[in-house]
Amino acid sequence: MDRPADAPVLVRRPSGGDASLLRELVAYLRDSRTELREEWVRRITEAHLLSVMTPDEIFSEVTAVYDNYVDALETGSVETLQAYARDLSERIIPRGVETHEVLGIVLLLRDVLARSLFVRYQSDADMLNRILDAYEPAANRIAVTVGVSFVEERERVIRVQEEAIRELSTPVLQVRERLLILPIIGSLDSARARQLTEQLLGAIKANRARVVVIDITGVATIDLTVANHLVQTVEASRLMGASAIITGMSSRIAHTLTDLGVDLSMMRTVGDLQGGLEEAERLLGYQADRSDAGRSASGD
Amino acid sequence: MSVAILQHGDYLIASIQADLTDGQVLELRDTLADRLGVHRIRGIIIDVTAMDVIDSFVARSLRSLAITTRLRGAETVIVGIQPDVAIALVQFSLNLEPLHTALDLDEGQALLDRWTTGAGRGAG
Numbered sequence: 001m002d003r004p005a006d007a008p009v010l011v012r013r014p015s016g017g018d019a020s021l022l023r024e025l026v027a028y029l030r031d032s033r034t035e036l037r038e039e040w041v042r043r044i045t046e047a048h049l050l051s052v053m054t055p056d057e058i059f060s061e062v063t064a065v066y067d068n069y070v071d072a073l074e075t076g077s078v079e080t081l082q083a084y085a086r087d088l089s090e091r092i093i094p095r096g097v098e099t100h101e102v103l104g105i106v107l108l109l110r111d112v113l114a115r116s117l118f119v120r121y122q123s124d125a126d127m128l129n130r131i132l133d134a135y136e137p138a139a140n141r142i143a144v145t146v147g148v149s150f151v152e153e154r155e156r157v158i159r160v161q162e163e164a165i166r167e168l169s170t171p172v173l174q175v176r177e178r179l180l181i182l183p184i185i186g187s188l189d190s191a192r193a194r195q196l197t198e199q200l201l202g203a204i205k206a207n208r209a210r211v212v213v214i215d216i217t218g219v220a221t222i223d224l225t226v227a228n229h230l231v232q233t234v235e236a237s238r239l240m241g242a243s244a245i246i247t248g249m250s251s252r253i254a255h256t257l258t259d260l261g262v263d264l265s266m267m268r269t270v271g272d273l274q275g276g277l278e279e280a281e282r283l284l285g286y287q288a289d290r291s292d293a294g295r296s297a298s299g300d
Numbered sequence: 301m302s303v304a305i306l307q308h309g310d311y312l313i314a315s316i317q318a319d320l321t322d323g324q325v326l327e328l329r330d331t332l333a334d335r336l337g338v339h340r341i342r343g344i345i346i347d348v349t350a351m352d353v354i355d356s357f358v359a360r361s362l363r364s365l366a367i368t369t370r371l372r373g374a375e376t377v378i379v380g381i382q383p384d385v386a387i388a389l390v391q392f393s394l395n396l397e398p399l400h401t402a403l404d405l406d407e408g409q410a411l412l413d414r415w416t417t418g419a420g421r422g423a424g
Contacts, residue, residue, distance in 0.1 A: 201383030208403055236386035239396065241379070241403035 021134040025117075026074040032116060037066050040112045047108065049101045053092070061088065065146075069109060073138050078145040085146045089153035102150045106143045113139070170196045172203035178210040179280050180242075181273075185218030193229035197236060204242045211280040212237055215273045217248030227262045234267055243268065243283060247276030303328050305335070310342040311412060312374075313405070317350050325361040332365065336372045343412035344369055347405060349380030359394040366399045375400065375415055379408035 029036065041062050044050060050058050064084065072081040089102075117135065121128035170192070173181045182200055200212060214233070216222075222230075234244040246269045249257075257264060270276040281288060302317040302324070312335060314328060332344060346362065348354065354362075366376040377400045381389070389396070402408040 197387060198383060201386055204403070205383060208407070210403075210407070232387075232390040235390040236383075239381045239386040239389060239401050240383065241401050241407050 021131055022073065022076075022138070025131060025135055026070055028117075028120065029070045029073070029113065033066065033070075036112060036116055037062060039116075040066070040109050043108045043112060044105055047104060049104050049108075050097065052095050052097060064088075065105075066109070069142060072142050072145075073135075076138065078142060081142060082145050082149050085149035086153050089150045093150075093154055093157055099147075099150060099154065103143075103147050106146045110139045110143055166192065166195065170199055172199055174203075174207050174209070175277065176281070176284070176286065178208060178284055179277075180204065180207060180209045180212045181215060181277075182212060183215045183218065183273075188219055188222060188226045188229075190225050190229060193226050193233070197229065197233045200233060201236055201240060204237060204240050209242050211243050211245065211283050213245045213247055213273065213276040213280050215248045215276065216246065216253070217250075217273065219253065220250075222253045222256055224260050224262070227257055227260060231262060231264070231266065238266070245270055245276045245279055247271065247273045305331065307339060307341075308409075310340070310416065311345060311409065312336070312339075312341050312343075313345045313347065315347045315350075319351055319353055320358065322357050322361075325358055329361055329365045329368070333368050333372065336369060336374055341374050342416045343374055344376045345405060345408040345412065346376065346378050347380045347408075348378060348385075349382070349404070351385065352382070354381070354385050354389060354394070356392070356394055359389065359396060363396060363399055375412060377402050377408040377411055379404050 037059075041055075041059055044058060044062070045055070053061070065088070068081045068084050072078050092102075114132070114135065117131055118128065121131060170182065170184065173183070175181050180200075180203055182196070184196065188196075200214075203209065204212065214230075230246070234246070237244045244267075246267055248271075249269055268279075270279050278288070302320070304315045304317065306313045306315070312332060314332060316328075320328070335341065336344075344365075346365075351358075362376075362378060369376050378396065379402045381401060400411060402411050
């Protein structure tokens with residue numbers, strides 16, 4: 001934007017007039033609530049943000065955010081807005097609203113309001129300058145607050161889910177009397193390996209297990225620490241009177257373990273889960289018989 | 301001494317009631333070794349259910365007990381190691397080999413039964 005040569009100092013720090021300027025600003029924003037809000041919704045729709053929400057929903061959220069936004073400008077306190085943003089995040093995160101959408105919306109509002117200020121004070125560059133000086137820091141702070149609230153809420157949800165996954169991901173199942181299966185799926189880290197050991201030992205005690213089959217078909221990779229944990233799990237199971245059988249070890253993991261030189265002399269491994277169960281049944285003295293004819297002499 | 305030693309058929313059952321001092325562990329070892337010969341004992345079950353801690357000294361003493369009693373013709377089984385204790389033992393690499401372990405008293409007795417009625421008879 002070109003300025004006339006005789007324009008006043010470009011950046012002027014407002015001294016005492018800050019508060020009254022903000023008041024004027026707030027009054028203006030309240031007066032123009034309807035138009036500005038509609039403009040904002042139009043821009044949101046144009047930018048294809050919040051596509052998972054209906055226009056009605058967008059409008060009512062927009063109204064609430066707008067009012068909170070103006071209140072925050074007026075009082076300078078972002079606490080109410082923060083609470084609202086957190087509450088809003090809680091509602092929209094499960095519907096798949098992304099971080100870039102939330103940030104985009106808040107920045108759009110900032111732009112819409114700033115532009116309306118340009119229009120209103122276009123004849124008075126000095127006044128516009130001072131109004132923007134008052135408006136910009138407050139607006140930026142609000143944008144940051146909303147963005148941070150959203151991300152924090154998102155992280156909280158992730159933490160809760162992580163916890164839930166951790167609980168769910170290591171079931172210890174009893175398949176026969178004294179025979180447990182521990183299917184491990186996903187990535188193993190030290191914390192999970194430790195938790196898994198504790199869970200398994202608890203189950204051995206509770207179910208009086210003599211054999212446990214640890215199936216690691218669903219584990220993609222393994223490192224030295226985790227490999228040692230696995231060895232310790234097998235060893236600890238033995239101390240509690242249960243033999244452990246490891247099944248489903250991928251060739252990649254087998255290579256890794258060999259290369260790392262992990263001591264596997266204590267480990268009993270069988271190729272797949274079926275083989276592991278057969279071995280376990282043999283250890284427990286079960287003998288599987290097929291009742292129909294034509295069974296092959298495959299017993300060992 | 302906080303260890304009750306009971307005789308049950310051909311077996312001695314040593315039930316440890318609390319964490320033991322080093323002296324008590326040695327005393328237990330000697331007592332068991334002595335009583336072996338007197339009663340024609342073929343197996344010893346040591347129940348450590350009540351023990352919260354098995355340190356390196358206890359672990360080593362139990363191992364030497366097993367080796368000693370084997371020389372005198374009896375197998376030893378440790379039963380009732382708690383999950384926490386098992387984790388601690390493996391984390392500190394305290395090897396209980398060649399000690400045999402079983403979940404509880406019943407299991408330990410079943411294990412001894414298998415040995416003493418099977419190969420144990422001829423070899424003992």
